[in-house]
Amino acid sequence: MSAREDRDAAFTAFVEAHQVRLRRIAYAVCGGEWDRAEDVLQTALAKLYVSWPRLHAAGTELAYVRRIIVNADLDERRRPWRRERPGLAGHDPAARPGLGVAERTDLLAAVRALPPMQRRVVVLRHWLGLSVAETAAELRIAEGTVKSQSSRALATLREQVSGNRVG
Amino acid sequence: MSTDLWDEVAAALEAGYDDEPDPRPAGGYVARGRRRLRTRRLGAAAGGAAVLAAVVVVALLPQGGASRSTPDPTPVVEAPAPTPSVTATVAPPAKPSDVLVPGQHAGYDGNGNVVLRRGWRIVREVPNPLHRVAPEASAGLVVTDGEETYWYLLDHDEVGGSTTWDPASKAYARFEEWLAVMTDLQRGTEPAAYVAFAGDGTVLEPGVGVRILRQWADPDVPGFAAPGEDSAAAKVEVDGRTYFVLARRSPGGPTDTLPVDASLLPAPTYDAFLDHAREAYASGEGLR
Known part of the structure; x- marks a missing residue:
């Protein structure tokens, strides 16, 4: 098997194992745009392919792609022409055992409505389980900013969710 | 309460979505x-x-x-x-x-x-x-x-x-240098590096035919190195020409280097190089 075939086989195995979750991460940080999430994922995986030998040897492929996804979307949104759009129309999250469909829909909608940086903090810190320091490094912000963004996100989510559940 | 809510958020995100598009064939990404x-x-x-x-x-x-x-x-x-x-x-x-x-x-x-x-x-x-x-x-x-x-x-x-x-x-x-690097990349091989991290440390050592004039640890170039990666910069001399080089290394991985010819900078100084690198990364283009 040639070096390129080796590279392609290993890369393909990685993509097949992780692409669904990686796209969900992209979707979450993009604020609910599947097309945009796919673009971001494609960009991240293409960059990964270029650096595959180095990253695969170090076992840091997943962390690298995750960082590219978050940063790609940040960079994109820093452009002045980029405008935030609301969630995907007609998109209905699936039911999950232990959480009602309506509750889960409300929760994901509330996450999607968070300001971009709060949304990223939620994804990295509270979904993917990064520490405060790791989240700060990933997003290139101060640890104090991670805490404040997390706190604000929690307040917003709590308010929205409790309002929906009471109402 | 907050822990419960974060757990719910994590679970909801993890579960995915009913109508998310089907995964694409991996061959397309390849x-x-x-x-x-x-x-x-x-x-x-x-x-x-x-x-x-x-x-x-x-x-x-x-x-x-x-x-x-x-x-x-x-x-x-x-x-x-x-x-x-x-x-x-x-x-x-x-x-x-x-x-x-x-x-x-x-x-x-x-x-x-x-x-x-x-x-x-x-x-x-x-x-x-x-x-x-x-x-x-x-x-x-x-x-x-x-x-x-x-x-x-x-x-x-x-x-x-x-x-x-x-x-x-x-x-x-020089066109010859650019073409040699692009040819290496096209073949899937890493171009010959000007510098590499010595052993497990964070000090750079020169490649063959290269002289390190000065080096700096942890250059402040947002977006260049990931958390946990080693990074450094060096001013080197190769074949009579001066370059600035950014170097990074993932844990256990090889050194990845990005050189810039000093003569292409507004001034042949480390500060000018850092400005150039920061601008390149801030634009999303990078130095490669």
């Missing part, structure tokens, strides 16, 4: 990665000339078109020039839109003919730097419209053509 590996179109969009003009088709033959330059007498690699297939000499010119994308000035058509955008000409050519065997082909080109100049590496292989180009002197002062 193909895109290959294209990116081959086609590092840095600054391509800056070409700006989005309106496609008519193109001049120049056969990749010794007796090629009138606008073609004389092949470089000192090729970067010692390899026979490709022998174009018969079809390459009789096939009709490709449609411009099939060959050149906006911002691109030169490329191969499907038959291994070099296609140039109108108004652009080849001023230098290095034949077959990728050692392709006919009907495959490759070429290193310097093209210009009299105002702007670009460096190109064209590749025509069994899985289709690819093109790599940069504005001249973007990171390398």
Whole structure:
């Protein structure tokens, strides 16, 4: 098997194992745009392919792609022409055992409505389980900013969710 | 309460969505990665000339078109020039839109003919730097419209053509250096590094023929190194020329280096280099 075939086989195995979750991460940080999430994922995986030998040897492929996804979307949104759009129309999250469909829909909608940086903090810190320091490094912000963004996100989510559940 | 809510959020995100699109075949991502590996179109969009003009088709033959330059007498690699297939000499010119994308000035058509955008000409050519065997082909080109100049590496292989180009002197002062690096990358091998981290430490040591003039730990270039990666910068001298180099290394991985010729900076100083690097990463383009 040639070096390129080796590279392609290993890369393909990685993509097949992780692409669904990686796209969900992209979707979450993009604020609910599947097309945009796919673009971001494609960009991240293409960059990964270029650096595959180095990253695969170090076992840091997943962390690298995750960082590219978050940063790609940040960079994109820093452009002045980029405008935030609301969630995907007609998109209905699936039911999950232990959480009602309506509750889960409300929760994901509330996450999607968070300001971009709060949304990223939620994804990295509270979904993917990064520490405060790791989240700060990933997003290139101060640890104090991670805490404040997390706190604000929690307040917003709590308010929205409790309002929906009471109402 | 907060812990419960975060748990619910995590669970909801983890569970995914009913109508999320089906996963795409992994082969598509592989193909895109290959294209990116081959086609590092840095600054391509800056070409700006989005309106496609008519193109001049120049056969990749010794007796090629009138606008073609004389092949470089000192090729970067010692390899026979490709022998174009018969079809390459009789096939009709490709449609411009099939060959050149906006911002691109030169490329191969499907038959291994070099296609140039109108108004652009080849001023230098290095034949077959990728050692392709006919009907495959490759070429290193310097093209210009009299105002702007670009460096190109064209590749025509069994899985289709690819093109790599940069504005001249973007990171390398000499075309030969740029072409050697792009050729290595195209082959999937890492270019010879100017520096590398010594052992498990964070001190840089010079590559063969390289002299480190000074080095700095942890250069402040947001986006260059990931959390947990080692990073450093160095000022080095190679063949009488001075470069600044950014170096990074993932845990357990090899050193990845990005050099910039000091003569291309506004001033040959470390501060000017950092400004250049920060700007490149802030734009999303990077230094590669």
